[in-house]
Amino acid sequence: xxxxxNEQLDNLARDLxxxxxxxxxxxxxxxxxxxxxxxxxxxxxxxxGRAMLPFGxxxxxxxxxxxxxxIAKILENMEIGHNVMHGQxxxxxxxxxxSQTYEWDTVCTGDSWRYTHNYEHHTYTNVIxxxxxxxxxxxxxxxxxKWHPGHLLQFINFTLLSVFFQWxxxxxxxxxxxxxxxxxxxxxKREVLRDLMRKGGRQAFKDYVFFPLLxxxxxxxxxxxxIGANLIRNLWASNVIFLGHFTEDAETFSEDMLEGESRGxxxxxxxxxxxxxxxxxxxxxxxxxxxxxxxxxxxxxxxAHRYREIAPRVQKICEKYGLHYNSASFASQYKTVLRKVxxxxxxxxxxxxxxxx
Numbered sequence: 001x002x003x004x005x006n007e008q009l010d011n012l013a014r015d016l017x018x019x020x021x022x023x024x025x026x027x028x029x030x031x032x033x034x035x036x037x038x039x040x041x042x043x044x045x046x047x048x049g050r051a052m053l054p055f056g057x058x059x060x061x062x063x064x065x066x067x068x069x070x071i072a073k074i075l076e077n078m079e080i081g082h083n084v085m086h087g088q089x090x091x092x093x094x095x096x097x098x099s100q101t102y103e104w105d106t107v108c109t110g111d112s113w114r115y116t117h118n119y120e121h122h123t124y125t126n127v128i129x130x131x132x133x134x135x136x137x138x139x140x141x142x143x144x145x146k147w148h149p150g151h152l153l154q155f156i157n158f159t160l161l162s163v164f165f166q167w168x169x170x171x172x173x174x175x176x177x178x179x180x181x182x183x184x185x186x187x188x189k190r191e192v193l194r195d196l197m198r199k200g201g202r203q204a205f206k207d208y209v210f211f212p213l214l215x216x217x218x219x220x221x222x223x224x225x226x227i228g229a230n231l232i233r234n235l236w237a238s239n240v241i242f243l244g245h246f247t248e249d250a251e252t253f254s255e256d257m258l259e260g261e262s263r264g265x266x267x268x269x270x271x272x273x274x275x276x277x278x279x280x281x282x283x284x285x286x287x288x289x290x291x292x293x294x295x296x297x298x299x300x301x302x303x304a305h306r307y308r309e310i311a312p313r314v315q316k317i318c319e320k321y322g323l324h325y326n327s328a329s330f331a332s333q334y335k336t337v338l339r340k341v342x343x344x345x346x347x348x349x350x351x352x353x354x355x356x357x
Contacts, residue, residue, distance in 0.1 A: 002268070004264070006262075006264075008264075008321060009262060009265055010262075011264075012264045013262070013267055016298055020298075020299050023299075023309075024302065027303060032089075034305050035089055038075060038079050038080060041075065042072050045069070046076075049069030049070075049225075050211065052064055052065030053066070053221065053225040056224075057221060062221065069225065069229035070229035070233055073229055074236055074286050075285075077104060077105065077106055077237055078240070079304070080104075083288055083289075084097050084099060085102050085114055086300050088301055088303045100114070106169070106170070106203065106233075107166045107167055107169070107170035108166065108196075111195070112170070115173065116173050120133070121133040125297060126269070126273035127252075127257070127258060128142060128145070128253070128255070132172065133172075133241075134246075134252065135246075137175075138161060138168075139157060139161070139341060141344050142344070143348070147346075147348055151345045151346075155341060162238040165234040165238035166203075166233070167200070168238075170199070173189070174186075174189050175189070207227075208223060211226060243277050243333045243334060244275060244290055246340060247275040247326065247336045247337055247340070248337075248339065248340055249324060249326045250273055250274060250326060257269070267298060271294060271297075271298065271314075271323055272323060272326075273297070274293040275294070275327070275333060276294050276311070276327035277291050277327065277328060277333045278291070278327060278329050279291055279330055284307075284308060288304060290304075292311055294311075294314060294326070295307040298314065315327075343355060
């Protein structure tokens with residue numbers, strides 16, 4: 001990690017705090033209108049998708065219905081659910097948009113996400129051994145994890161995690177890696193498992209039983225559309241999240257760096273452990289503005305649609321302190337993720353030779 005003096009760290013914190021204070025003082029009706037407009041768009045897309053799928057025996061309507069429903073799920077998970085649960089709209093005092101009670105359209109329970117993501121991931125971002133989002137306990141992405149032959153299958157694990165992402169996130173709090181090491185038992189996670197089965201069961205029933213049976217003569221078509229919509233959401237959400245921290249230039253940290261960590265050091269870790277990708281307005285919206293992962297990790301409770309506005313100022317602050325502002329196109333960042341997944345699937349001696357070539 002880039003080394004800064006204590007004075008520089010204090011100044012870095014003041015510079016970033018100034019941006020946050022300015023934006024949060026301006027939060028108000030403009031932001032309320034924005035999130036309400038996104039909610040209306042989500043509902044229209046979901047209703048439209050579900051209305052088209054019963055006519056999916058016509059290929060254009062099947063494609064349009066599946067895409068509409070998939071995009072609706074993306075909007076709800078990324079731009080609404082994720083951001084609402086970070087407390088970005090608590091100030092509205094709207095019970096349906098409160099961070100502690102919001103329940104989203106995915107297998108993972110809101111409470112589980114608030115713990116594993118809001119607390120663990122945002123507190124211990126990219127700290128090996130503390131941030132279990134880094135690799136999701138199935139991917140080796142740094143030298144801190146000892147290589148074993150099972151890592152040769154890493155690309156298969158990467159693909160499966162992407163395809164079944166909502167289930168991977170739902171299972172995350174079970175800490176299966178600790179179970180494999182014998183540190184905890186399944187019985188220790190009885191409550192988490194119960195909540196997961198209840199929420200996962202409801203989601204599976206809704207998408208794979210209720211809506212198909214509602215249109216019984218064409219149930220297989222509607223079922224296929226729902227499976228396709230969930231796949232669209234899973235692939236997009238997983239790749240957006242992977243690009244946020246798995247790129248080659250995103251730094252990782254050791255646990256001893258947390259000892260006595262100041263506010264400036266915390267900001268520095270968020271800036272250097274995260275990465276952005278560029279795109280048009282709708283790419284930002286559909287990513288939940290996690291295309292600005294750097295800004296999100298510095299200001300997680302700021303309305304996310306503001307990140308595009310403040311990104312140039314955050315980049316200038318990085319330049320001021322000689323910090324790398326990790327941003328590139330979606331394709332470029334995704335290539336580095338694939339390269340990283342591949343390299344760390346190999347034995348260290350082979351990986352070292354390949355990287356040196």
